[in-house]
Amino acid sequence: MRDKFKRHLRDSGLKVTAPRTEVFEFLEKNDLTTISAVIGHCGGRADRASIYRTIGLFRELGIIHDVVAGGKRMIELSDRFASHHHHLSCLRCGKSEAVSDRVLESDLDRIAQKNGFRQVSHQIEISGICARCQRG
């Protein structure tokens, strides 16, 4: 994925730099994270301003997208750089697990198509109380 990422940048006429690689690698290892976590982790090696610029750039390029999980705004790699999935988050313990579901996906496609939308992407977040917390 790292090579694909570098190619993606170069193909867009952009440079592969240390802060960009740093942030990308962090996102690869951390599905569903926050901007402050990225700063907390990459902050020693890259300036805060560069991290914000990098995240903004990644958003524009569609490398990442935003999600709200448990009321917090989070970011994650998008489909081209991570396998397509959604999240089930527990409101009590805060953990979230990945979900993939074919039927769901085809419904979403159907809806977009019915409304005349193209180049569609989507994000879903399901929240509730997970099985473990129901017992606890």
Place this chain on the structure above:
Amino acid sequence: MRDKFKRHLRDSGLKVTAPRTEVFEFLEKNDLTTISAVIGHCGGRADRASIYRTIGLFRELGIIHDVVAGGKRMIELSDRFASHHHHLSCLRCGKSEAVSDRVLESDLDRIAQKNGFRQVSHQIEISGICARCQRG
């Protein structure tokens, strides 16, 4: 809905105040908005701090929830105070339209159930290029 809202507050031992009513009425008229829009609109009649406190309270009470649309964090009334729906947002013109779909809903229920989740809620955002922008 306004009465239901007032009852909801009083039942929770909370007071119906001007800032709270102000913010609620703005949200009723503006599906999917931002905090700064609320401040921009109610700011003359209520203090910024009170608006933040009100929004925080509404979130805790489940009166509103957060959504990300086009990279921006937005808020909207939740199901009990607005009919359950999701959004199709156009990445080009920024407009979003409401969507309701029974099949989609039952799939989401099925997924939560399969994973042992209870008291489930979900949010979905579908984005792409709308029919009008495809022509333009």
Place this chain on the structure above:
DNA sequence: TCCTAATTGCGACTTTTTTGCAAATTGGGC
């Protein structure tokens, strides 16, 4: 109407995000 707890508005403050600019770096060409 009175009383008390809840809530507001204000102002100061912290945190988060953005911006301008000189210095440093990347990557294509030689």
Place this chain on the structure above:
DNA sequence: GCCCAATTTGCAAAAAAGTCGCAATTAGGA
């Protein structure tokens, strides 16, 4: 491998967003 131009970085400063303590005000039950 070295050079150059364009891009990108780091820094410092500022704007924007959000939080907090507290005295003054207000809602609503008795």
